[in-house]
Amino acid sequence: MSRKYNINNLEDLHQQVRLLKAEYRFKGDALVGDSKKYLHQFTLGAFIKKYATPSAFLKIDDKFNISSKVMSLILPLVMNSTFFKGSGIVTKALVGLASGKVGKSLDAEHLSAIFNSVRSWFSKSKKKKETDPLDVDYGIPPDSETY
Structure with missing residues (x-):
């Protein structure tokens, strides 16, 4: 130049x-x-800032289905060790197959929705509906002269 x-x-x-x-x-x-x-x-x-966010995890999970693979492995173990502890081998095998199939259908969005619904059961509703003072109905029709 x-x-x-x-x-x-x-x-x-x-x-x-x-x-x-x-x-x-x-x-x-x-x-x-x-x-x-x-x-x-x-x-x-x-x-870490770029990839360790919930939205980035959901994008990665959509590609690789990490949460469904983990749930298909963990769910049969948890079910057999807690709910069907004293059951026989046939019952445990059937529960393992069924919960493995259910675990494969779960993804990160389903898990977060389940977590939020369970959390809402245990959290107290602190939000009470407060009526607006302007919307209080005193029984006077709107056409009356006193309104």
Whole structure:
């Protein structure tokens, strides 16, 4: 890139040198800042911030079905060790097959919905409906003269 400068005397030359040095420092600082931002995106903290969010987990789970695979392994173990503890081998095998199939159909969205519904059973409803003072019905029809 060729630049044409209008330099007529020594003072114009010194002014142009100062301008070019200032531009050099500015571009150098901008280059260092941009390279730090670029390298910062590859740090461990940036990866955690980018991929360790619930929405990112749901995207990964949609691709690989991690939660359904885990649930198809854990659910039969939990069912056989808690509810069907004293059952025979045939009952445990049938429960294992059935709960494995149910576990494969569960994904992260279903699990979060189940968790929220169970949590709502145990949490107390602190929100009471408060009637608005303007909506109180005193039994006076809106057409009456006292309204």
